[in-house]
Amino acid sequence: MEEILVAYATKMGSTREIAEAIAERIRSAAHEVTVQEAALVQSVAPYKAIVVGSALYAGRWHREAVKLLKRNEELLSRRPVWLFHSGPLGAELTPQRAPKVVRELAARIGADEPVTFGGRLTPETAVGFIAKKMARGEMAGDFRDWDKIALWANMIAERLVAAR
Template structure:
């Protein structure tokens, strides 16, 4: 494939954006043209040949901007290769085992014929927005659980699939 790939994401505190940037870097190094935007700023996906969309997990739900992105662009997304990722567990569980998509995301994946999904560990550090985030941090349960080696490996598989097509 010689077209352009959109990498988009929904995030509140920037952790998922950093994962999306890492994915975009790997895709670019594989020779693909990549645009990366926060989900609310994507107005049209028609010019993209493939899409990678991610969302932070909050209380068992994908980030609202990521959900809205899928809903708003569902017709166009169903016509192109689509991969999804989630970020969120604030523990090492995402590096230790495969964590399936949350139920509503699983339904969207089926409806859109997504090629894959992965859950990466999340990151919640001092200065995070929101009272829930502050409560989690005050309980000492924050930290950075993103595994960038795993993120880059997954992105390389996406790139391989795209360049083979």
């Protein structure tokens, strides 16, 4: 059984970069970590613990992250699971409540509701007409708080060490 899976669903790459940063922090605590797109995860059976992250668009999680949770609900309920989403933009980040389906899945698998991390929207990474238009306005920028992400990942690593 492998140790930790960090799965993510992203549209413009920001959530993937957050997932990679989380994985690196957990690796630094001597854990084996696999980072993979949620769409490519067929089963969580090989893993002792799972982190799942999704981009948050218009209050919704990426479809592939939700599918991963639904498809693996029974196995996830028997493992430590942490959830996060990214996407809110602006200097004053307000934690965003997860969509109802994600809150319900989190409750059934015994996970806390997702933690919110800021997102990134830049002209270079924007995908789609609306995002490209927004990337030229006041919502443009990189609002990810790497220190907050590192602290959260360290908390996960510490809990995993304590569980050994």
